[in-house]
Amino acid sequence: MGGAAAHAAVQAQRLGLSAAVVTRSADDLDLGRLLPGIQVHRISSDITTTFENRYEKGRRIQHAWEQAPPIGAEHVPHEWRKAKLVLLAPVLGEVPIGLGRLFSGSLLAYSPQGWLRDVKADHRVVGRRWVRAASLKGGQVLVVSEEDMEDHDTALELWVRDVPVVVVTEGTRGARVHADGHWRHIGAFPHEEVDPTGAGDVFVAALMVSLSENGDIALAARFASAAAALSVGGEGIAAIVGRDAIEALLAEYPEVVLQ
Numbered sequence: 382m383g384g385a386a387a388h389a390a391v392q393a394q395r396l397g398l399s400a401a402v403v404t405r406s407a408d409d410l411d412l413g414r415l416l417p418g419i420q421v422h423r424i425s426s427d428i429t430t431t432f433e434n435r436y437e438k439g440r441r442i443q444h445a446w447e448q449a450p451p452i453g454a455e456h457v458p459h460e461w462r463k464a465k466l467v468l469l470a471p472v473l474g475e476v477p478i479g480l481g482r483l484f485s486g487s488l489l490a491y492s493p494q495g496w497l498r499d500v501k502a503d504h505r506v507v508g509r510r511w512v513r514a515a516s517l518k519g520g521q522v523l524v525v526s527e528e529d530m531e532d533h534d535t536a537l538e539l540w541v542r543d544v545p546v547v548v549v550t551e552g553t554r555g556a557r558v559h560a561d562g563h564w565r566h567i568g569a570f571p572h573e574e575v576d577p578t579g580a581g582d583v584f585v586a587a588l589m590v591s592l593s594e595n596g597d598i599a600l601a602a603r604f605a606s607a608a609a610a611l612s613v614g615g616e617g618i619a620a621i622v623g624r625d626a627i628e629a630l631l632a633e634y635p636e637v638v639l640q
Contacts, residue, residue: 382415383432385470385492388582388618390419392608393466395623396590401464403457405449405475406430424456430473432506434578439552441528443506445498451475454483463487466589469520470582471495473506478515490522490589491544492582494529497536511536517543522592524548524585546598548588548605550581556606558639560598567602567639570610570630576620577613583621584609599639607631 386402394400401420406412406429412421431447452475467484469476470492478496481489499509508531516539517523523544530537530549541547547559555568587608591601607630611622 382618383578384430384472385494385579385582385585386468386472387416388579388612388621389468389470389492389586390416391618391621392583392586392612393590394419395621396587397624398466398590401461403452403461405452405456407449422456422458422461424452426450430475432472436577444504445473445500445506446504448473448500449475451477453477454480457483466490466593468492468585468589470585473498473500478517481517481519485519488522488589488593489520490524490585491517491520492585493517493523493525493540494581497525497529511539513539520544522546522548522585522589524550524581524588526550526581527552546588546592548584548602550584550609552577552580556584556602558598558602565602565639567606568637570607570634570637572610572614574613576616579618579621580609580613583612587627602639603631603637606637607634 386404390400390402403422405424405426407426410429412423426449428447428449430449433444435442462483464487467487468490469480472495474495497508498506500506523540527549541559549557553569558565584605588601588605591604607627611626612620614620
């Protein structure tokens with residue numbers, strides 16, 4: 382089980398929030414077992430989007446073997462449109478960019494990796510250029526991996542214009558954070574890496590939760606970096622931890638700060 386929505390929802394749940402996911406998959410995928418305690422609104426599909434990830438010298442090589450149809454505004458339950466925190470997190474372009482308009486009263490975040498991907502005839506996932514006319518205005522947070530940002534300098538310029546907080550995660554080198562008109566950097570917390578998949582999704586969920594609680598980007602960046610570091614210590618969503626473990630890591634490394 383993977384995908385940005387799953388990783389982020391599990392992290393939010395383990396931080397004490399009520400979490401919910403809108404997704405599209407085949408009926409034989411047991412989401413109740415895979416995401417226990419998380420509300421799931423499933424749009425039925427004949428197939429489930431399926432990726433294969435391999436890592437070579439720290440670089441991810443990805444294939445998409447199946448791709449479910451898109452998710453539209455009509456698929457989002459009306460009562461969920463007033464959620465306190467909302468993350469739009471497509472894995473392969475299945476969510477329209479303008480869907481954020483549904484959540485005008487929410488702290489809205491974007492994980493744009495799925496809008497930066499295309500699939501070749503051999504199923505290899507490759508990068509695609511950001512459509513310049515596409516606007517992410519209305520969102521408060523955007524988190525993207527540097528791995529997805531190759532040849533996307535123009536997109537980054539547009540995002541920092543439209544979104545108050547933009548983060549580019551850099552793996553073991555930490556993350557760059559753009560807020561209040563300038564860039565800052567936070568290093569990575571020391572950690573043992575077993576499976577890096579989903580670390581950025583954990584980062585954005587933890588960042589959103591912390592920002593909603595205290596409104597301080599420096600505290601939120603530290604909290605999110607610690608959560609992401611801990612999440613790679615095991616395989617899949619099982620490695621995602623709760624608040625106590627994150628707070629313990631923060632206390633152990635007070636020198637890791639946004640600067």
